[in-house]
Amino acid sequence: MSFKTKKEATLNKLKYYLENDEIDRPIIELLKDLNSIDKLFTTSSCSGRILVLIDRGKKIDSEKYLTFHDYISFSDIENIPRAKNVWLRVEPFILHIIAQDQEMAETIIKLARSVGIKRGGMSKVRVGYMIEIIGNVHFAAPTNKLIIDEELVGILNNLMRRNFRMLEKFHLSVKELIDKIDHTGND
Amino acid sequence: MSFKTKKEATLNKLKYYLENDEIDRPIIELLKDLNSIDKLFTTSSCSGRILVLIDRGKKIDSEKYLTFHDYISFSDIENIPRAKNVWLRVEPFILHIIAQDQEMAETIIKLARSVGIKRGGMSKVRVGYMIEIIGNVHFAAPTNKLIIDEELVGILNNLMRRNFRMLEKFHLSVKELIDKIDHTGND
Numbered sequence: 578m579s580f581k582t583k584k585e586a587t588l589n590k591l592k593y594y595l596e597n598d599e600i601d602r603p604i605i606e607l608l609k610d611l612n613s614i615d616k617l618f619t620t621s622s623c624s625g626r627i628l629v630l631i632d633r634g635k636k637i638d639s640e641k642y643l644t645f646h647d648y649i650s651f652s653d654i655e656n657i658p659r660a661k662n663v664w665l666r667v668e669p670f671i672l673h674i675i676a677q678d679q680e681m682a683e684t685i686i687k688l689a690r691s692v693g694i695k696r697g698g699m700s701k702v703r704v705g706y707m708i709e710i711i712g713n714v715h716f717a718a719p720t721n722k723l724i725i726d727e728e729l730v731g732i733l734n735n736l737m738r739r740n741f742r743m744l745e746k747f748h749l750s751v752k753e754l755i756d757k758i759d760h761t762g763n764d
Numbered sequence: 765m766s767f768k769t770k771k772e773a774t775l776n777k778l779k780y781y782l783e784n785d786e787i788d789r790p791i792i793e794l795l796k797d798l799n800s801i802d803k804l805f806t807t808s809s810c811s812g813r814i815l816v817l818i819d820r821g822k823k824i825d826s827e828k829y830l831t832f833h834d835y836i837s838f839s840d841i842e843n844i845p846r847a848k849n850v851w852l853r854v855e856p857f858i859l860h861i862i863a864q865d866q867e868m869a870e871t872i873i874k875l876a877r878s879v880g881i882k883r884g885g886m887s888k889v890r891v892g893y894m895i896e897i898i899g900n901v902h903f904a905a906p907t908n909k910l911i912i913d914e915e916l917v918g919i920l921n922n923l924m925r926r927n928f929r930m931l932e933k934f935h936l937s938v939k940e941l942i943d944k945i946d947h948t949g950n951d
Contacts, residue, residue: 661919666902679888686887698885698896700873701866709885715853718905722916729909732848 580677580704584618587675591619601626601646603741604670607748610755616677617685625670625712625740627733629654629720632662648734651727659721667736669712670744675705682706688754692746710747714740767864767891771805774862778806788813788833790928791857794935797942803864804872812857812899812927814920816841816907819849835921838914846908854923856899857931862892869893875941879933897934901927 578586591608594600600608604624611619629643642663645653657663676682682699689697689710696711714736723729765773778795781787787795791811798806816830829850832840844850863869869886876884876897883898901923910916 661915683888696883696896696898698887698894700885701870707885709883711883715902715904717902718910719919722911722913722919723905724909724911726909728848732906732909 578704580616580675583675583704584612587618587620588612603646603744604672607672607744607751610748610751611672611674614681614755614758616681618675620673620675620707622672623668623670624744625714625737626668627654627737628664628666628668629657630664630666631658632664648737649730651730654725654730657720657725659723661719661721663720664717665720665723665725665733667714667716667733667740669714669740670710671712672708672710674708674710675702676708677705679706682708684754685710688750689747692750693743694747712740712743765891767803767862770862770891771799774805774807775799790833790931791859794859794931794938797935797938798859798861801868801942801945803868805862807860807862807894809859810855810857811931812901812924813855814841814924815851815853815855816844817851817853818845819851835924836917838917841912841917844907844912846910848906848908850907851904852907852910852912852920854901854903854920854927856901856927857897858899859895859897861895861897862889863895864892866893869895871941872897875937876934879937880930881934899927899930 591612595605601624604622608619608622611617624646627645627649628641631640631642633639643654643657654665657665674685676685676699685708686697686699694710695713697709699706699708716733716736778787778799782792788811791809795806795809798804811833814832814836815828818827818829820826830841830844841852844852861872863872863886872895873884873886881897882900884896886893886895903920903923
């Protein structure tokens with residue numbers, strides 16, 4: 578399968594997810610902008626989230642009890658189960674993007690680094706180069722060892738704020754790249 | 765600077781760090797094995813750690829209050845300061861390796877994936893390809909919101925155990941790669 582065919586198929590899936598409201602809102606415009614670049618398409622993404630996870634040892638058996646792609650209030654997590662295997666987490670945004678060639682993959686990784694994103698790299702896939710870009714914020718602790726109160730909610734929201742701010746900065750630099758490509762030709 | 769010159773210079777630094785006991789023990793043999801492969805050298809690494817960090821907003825101002833590259837006991841963290849900006853963390857192992865060519869970089873990333881390491885990728889650097897490989901375990905919470913007791917210590921140690929186990933699996937697969945190279949010639 579060629580890059581172009583794979584891009585079309587993936588964008589059709591994305592369209593379906595968008596129509597069914599299955600993409601987290603804070604990341605939609607960024608995905609559209611990334612996909613507007615000929616040599617790129619996105620394959621999976623998360624804008625970052627506050628998550629309550631029931632850990633059953635293996636990932637496949639674990640269960641998302643609650644997920645928020647936004648700021649939360651105390652009432653959202655006030656009554657979550659408290660147990661050693663129920664974890665409260667803040668996970669940073671993650672983006673998977675396929676680039677047609679290595680040069681474009683490098684360009685995107687450099688953009689990410691330039692806005693302070695530390696984690697990211699690429700690996701070869703059939704139709705090009707898979708880029709993974711991950712934000713920096715992390716919170717993870719079992720609920721039975723946490724004091725869950727308004728202050729904790731503030732801390733979680735603060736991490737989400739830092740996460741969204743970094744995502745926005747990355748988005749801005751993607752827009753600048755698009756402007757640059759528009760002036761020099763999209764390839 | 766060529767790959768070979770850069771490798772020599774980096775290995776000299778590593779030798780110095782080893783002599784001064786500045787490399788965390790659980791990762792030393794893995795580093796030696798990786799560096800025994802002609803087309804690879806390691807640039808920085810951490811075997812994973814339990815960390816108490818005083819967060820001063822910017823990374824540069826933050827301060828490691830305590831670091832353990834091993835299992836801990838309750839007495840190790842019983843009296844740590846409790847504050848919103850003092851975080852208890854478990855961070856997974858991280859390895860930075862430079863490969864001379866893309867094929868070798870891909871081989872290492874595939875090895876990592878095959879033992880369950882999800883985070884990793886490469887980016888182009890002057891002398892080759894920088895590979896980043898990161899373990900999966902995470903714990904991060906501010907100490908003023910944590911119930912610090914024996915059970916929590918057990919949870920932290922359990923994360924470290926999972927971390928070391930994954931590092932060992934990766935090490936085993938690196939040894940297999942070395943055997944394979946020895947049979948077919950190191951290049």
